[in-house]
Amino acid sequence: MLVPYGAGSCTHPxxxxxxxxxxxxxxxxxxxxxxxxxxxxxxxxxxxxxxLSPAGWGDxxxxxxxxxxxxxxxxxxxxxxxxxxxRMDSLEQxxxxRMDSIEQLLREVKTDVRNLGNIKRTIxxxxxxxxxxxxxxxxxxxVDFLQAATATGG
Numbered sequence: 785m786l787v788p789y790g791a792g793s794c795t796h797p798x799x800x801x802x803x804x805x806x807x808x809x810x811x812x813x814x815x816x817x818x819x820x821x822x823x824x825x826x827x828x829x830x831x832x833x834x835x836l837s838p839a840g841w842g843d844x845x846x847x848x849x850x851x852x853x854x855x856x857x858x859x860x861x862x863x864x865x866x867x868x869x870x871r872m873d874s875l876e877q878x879x880x881x882r883m884d885s886i887e888q889l890l891r892e893v894k895t896d897v898r899n900l901g902n903i904k905r906t907i908x909x910x911x912x913x914x915x916x917x918x919x920x921x922x923x924x925x926x927v928d929f930l931q932a933a934t935a936t937g938g
Contacts, residue, residue: 813836820829837844 813833817829817833820832823829824832
């Protein structure tokens with residue numbers, strides 16, 4: 785015995801079609817198949833049932849419906865891609881701006897460090913110079929003191 789095409793394959797037995805007074809579509813299908821077998825024979829009844837929609841005509845999708853859905857999906861995908869590219873470009877510009885700011889700050893820090901090095905050298909040179917001046921000044925005072933002490937006889 786042949787099983788009718790699509791019988792029970794697309795609907796759940798507990799699901800009901802409200803247009804048929806709550807009778808499950810599979811039950812209606814099986815009843816129709818049995819009625820056709822009684823009147824037309826097994827082969828013709830099976831053939832006729834094979835032409836019926838397995839889930840109901842309202843559940844079938846036409847090629848035009850699929851084409852429209854694919855077109856809408858393509859449009860939405862393109863739109864999302866455009867939005868994403870715009871956001872990525874914006875983020876790239878922000879990142880580049882921040883990197884430029886960081887590079888500028890690093891140049892300023894490098895200049896400040898260089899200036900601090902120059903100040904350090906200046907302070908060291910000044911300290912050495914002052915130390916030598918003090919030593920030479922004290923040496924000169926010592927010589928003057930010795931000359932004064934020897935001149936006074938002492």
